Amino acid sequence: MKSMPPLGEFAIIERYFARQLADRDVLCGIGDDAAIVNVNEPIAVAVDTLVGGIHFPDDFPPADIGYRVLAVNLSDMAAMGARPRWCTLALTVPQSDAAWIEAFAAGLFGLAEQFGVALIGGDLTRGPLTASLQIIGTLPGGRALERGGGRPGDDVYVTGSLGDAAAGLALWHSPASESVDALRARFRRPVPRVAAGLALVPLAHAAIDVSDGLIADLTHLCGQSGCGAEIEIERLPISGELLAALPADETYRCALAGGDDYELCFTAEPAQRRAIEDALAACGTPLACIGRLTEGRDVRVTRGGRRFDLAAPGYTHF
Numbered sequence: 001m002k003s004m005p006p007l008g009e010f011a012i013i014e015r016y017f018a019r020q021l022a023d024r025d026v027l028c029g030i031g032d033d034a035a036i037v038n039v040n041e042p043i044a045v046a047v048d049t050l051v052g053g054i055h056f057p058d059d060f061p062p063a064d065i066g067y068r069v070l071a072v073n074l075s076d077m078a079a080m081g082a083r084p085r086w087c088t089l090a091l092t093v094p095q096s097d098a099a100w101i102e103a104f105a106a107g108l109f110g111l112a113e114q115f116g117v118a119l120i121g122g123d124l125t126r127g128p129l130t131a132s133l134q135i136i137g138t139l140p141g142g143r144a145l146e147r148g149g150g151r152p153g154d155d156v157y158v159t160g161s162l163g164d165a166a167a168g169l170a171l172w173h174s175p176a177s178e179s180v181d182a183l184r185a186r187f188r189r190p191v192p193r194v195a196a197g198l199a200l201v202p203l204a205h206a207a208i209d210v211s212d213g214l215i216a217d218l219t220h221l222c223g224q225s226g227c228g229a230e231i232e233i234e235r236l237p238i239s240g241e242l243l244a245a246l247p248a249d250e251t252y253r254c255a256l257a258g259g260d261d262y263e264l265c266f267t268a269e270p271a272q273r274r275a276i277e278d279a280l281a282a283c284g285t286p287l288a289c290i291g292r293l294t295e296g297r298d299v300r301v302t303r304g305g306r307r308f309d310l311a312a313p314g315y316t317h318f
């Protein structure tokens with residue numbers, strides 16, 4: 001990376017973060033003490049933080065940090081069935097490195113433009129590398145997808161494929177190959193399922209995004225819905241890249257317990273199956289039905305009809 005002279009705080013904000021906004025609902029953007037937006041609907045608000053060395057390896061490219069801090073928040077909007085609109089960014093960097101910030105901003109704004117999200121404010125401080133982004137979305141028609149709406153008998157679905165990001169992180173320093181590079185890309189640049197989330201609002205009972213691992217996140221959904229679940233290993237969507245990179249048993253572990261895929265896990269009445277398939281096909285999102293919600297509180301996994309035991313249920317910080 002080319003080296004540049006250090007820039008002051010306001011010069012950095014001006015040069016890299018303050019962009020002309022086309023959004024007429026932003027009444028006051030970057031540059032004042034707070035941003036002002038105009039909303040006529042209920043809003044969904046979420047915040048997520050990425051800490052250097054904890055959420056990503058030390059050699060993680062700055063453009064991917066910028067991308068990822070927005071992507072994980074977009075995924076929270078997707079899981080609520082919200083339409084993401086605005087975000088604020090609290091960025092802490094160890095030094096004023098213009099090339100680093102330029103790359104970070106390129107990753108962030110590339111994704112923001114793709115999803116029509118405007119950066120309307122933030123904070124910039126010096127310290128250990130931390131990027132925290134808050135996002136605001138609107139709920140069309142005032143309806144949302146919550147975790148607590150699942151009912152026994154619901155089908156359980158996931159979008160996309162599971163386990164790729166966890167494998168990509170585990171293989172972060174492995175030699176390059178087509179499949180390993182694709183897995184690493186899944187960790188570096190998760191695709192938020194925003195269109196799918198919006199399409200599911202009238203069709204699904206409950207939803208969550210898979211950030212800590214399928215079983216861990218499905219357990220949260222079940223806890224809030226007051227039910228259990230039964231998942232069949234044979235029905236898990238496992239990508240060709242993951243199958244090429246790891247032995248079958250390891251792929252199951254990644255798919256069940258690995259985090260960071262940011263796919264949606266949701267439940268719906270069996271009668272909605274056709275409508276759900278059509279709705280997700282219309283937004284180009286792959287879909288798999290992996291099991292069902294049950295009475296009771298257990299989240300079980302079966303393989304060949306028999307109970308399959310999982311040692312570690314997912315990532316927790318403490």
Ligand code: ADP
Binds near residue numbers: 035119
């Ligand atoms: P204050 O002292 O009132 O908190 P700051 O001096 O921190 O304001 O920030 C000045 C303006 O720049 C504010 O509008 C703030 O929202 C914006 N801002 C600061 N840091 C960032 C950033 N990393 N990205 C986007 N906007 C930022």
Ligand code: MG
Binds near residue numbers: 122
């Ligand atoms: Mg401030």
